[in-house]
Amino acid sequence: MPRVSRVFVRTALACLLAGLAVGVLAAWPGGPAAGVPGLEPVRVHLLVVGWLTGLVAGVAHWLFPRRRDGAAPWAVYALLYAGLVLRVAGEPVWLASGSDAWARVLAASAVLQAAALVIFAGILWPRAGA
Amino acid sequence: MPRLSTWLVRASLICLVAGALLGAALLSSPAVPALRGLERLVAAHVELMLVGWLMQLAMGVAYWILPRAGGKRPAGGLAAAGAAGVAAGLAAAVAGTVTHAPALVTAGRGLEAVGAALFGLHVVIRLERWRRLAAERLS
Numbered sequence: 001m002p003r004v005s006r007v008f009v010r011t012a013l014a015c016l017l018a019g020l021a022v023g024v025l026a027a028w029p030g031g032p033a034a035g036v037p038g039l040e041p042v043r044v045h046l047l048v049v050g051w052l053t054g055l056v057a058g059v060a061h062w063l064f065p066r067r068r069d070g071a072a073p074w075a076v077y078a079l080l081y082a083g084l085v086l087r088v089a090g091e092p093v094w095l096a097s098g099s100d101a102w103a104r105v106l107a108a109s110a111v112l113q114a115a116a117l118v119i120f121a122g123i124l125w126p127r128a129g130a
Numbered sequence: 131m132p133r134l135s136t137w138l139v140r141a142s143l144i145c146l147v148a149g150a151l152l153g154a155a156l157l158s159s160p161a162v163p164a165l166r167g168l169e170r171l172v173a174a175h176v177e178l179m180l181v182g183w184l185m186q187l188a189m190g191v192a193y194w195i196l197p198r199a200g201g202k203r204p205a206g207g208l209a210a211a212g213a214a215g216v217a218a219g220l221a222a223a224v225a226g227t228v229t230h231a232p233a234l235v236t237a238g239r240g241l242e243a244v245g246a247a248l249f250g251l252h253v254v255i256r257l258e259r260w261r262r263l264a265a266e267r268l269s
Contacts, residue, residue: 118151
């Protein structure tokens with residue numbers, strides 16, 4: 001398995017655990033995160049983007065017919081998880097404060113994740129036809 | 131990779147890009163006034179990412195990689211019909227959420243379920259044939 005795939009899979013597993021932990025916190029009345037807004041979308045995106053999509057990206061890079069992709073898979077990794085970290089940190093803070101600065105952090109997170117997924121689709125498209 | 135898998139994986143990639151761009155617009159809307167009012171498209175974003183991206187990708191990879199009895203896949207009619215049902219249902223469900231047509235969303239999701247059931251039947255038949263052949267070889 002290529003190194004980038006191993007890194008994707010390990011990070012995806014970390015996101016799975018983080019998503020499940022956030023799910024517990026979101027459902028814990030009077031718990032340490034009681035009153036923190038936006039935990040539900042954070043949980044869903046940790047599981048769907050961080051876990052499932054990261055796992056798919058790692059396994060697809062390993063499994064699909066090979067092609068020279070250079071550093072592009074690493075760029076997908078860096079953009080996807082940087083965007084996810086910004087979202088996980090930014091969404092509860094923005095919902096609590098309504099600050100314009102944190103709204104811009106969320107917009108940056110959106111651009112990073114969308115860029116990652118567009119590059120990923122561009123990598124996988126020719127490999128799916130091989 | 132068989133042609134049906136190529137179509138399914140590429141359809142899933144189109145949905146991934148569409149769903150990611152729509153999601154990016156939704157997440158950017160607090161910072162970009164021109165994007166405000168898109169909240170009604172959250173359901174379309176979810177449909178594109180869960181059914182369009184993850185489900186079609188799983189179907190494409192499953193058709194490619196699940197065991198084949200004697201090295202041959204069963205005739206692909208059931209799997210292709212299932213894939214077509216999912217794709218048509220997805221298009222109807224997304225169109226229904228965008229145009230506020232609940233009946234279209236219901237019909238689309240029903241078609242997705244029928245498509246998934248047909249594809250599932252293909253998988254069950256394929257695995258059963260493989261299991262029988264493996265049992266014959268062992269006996």
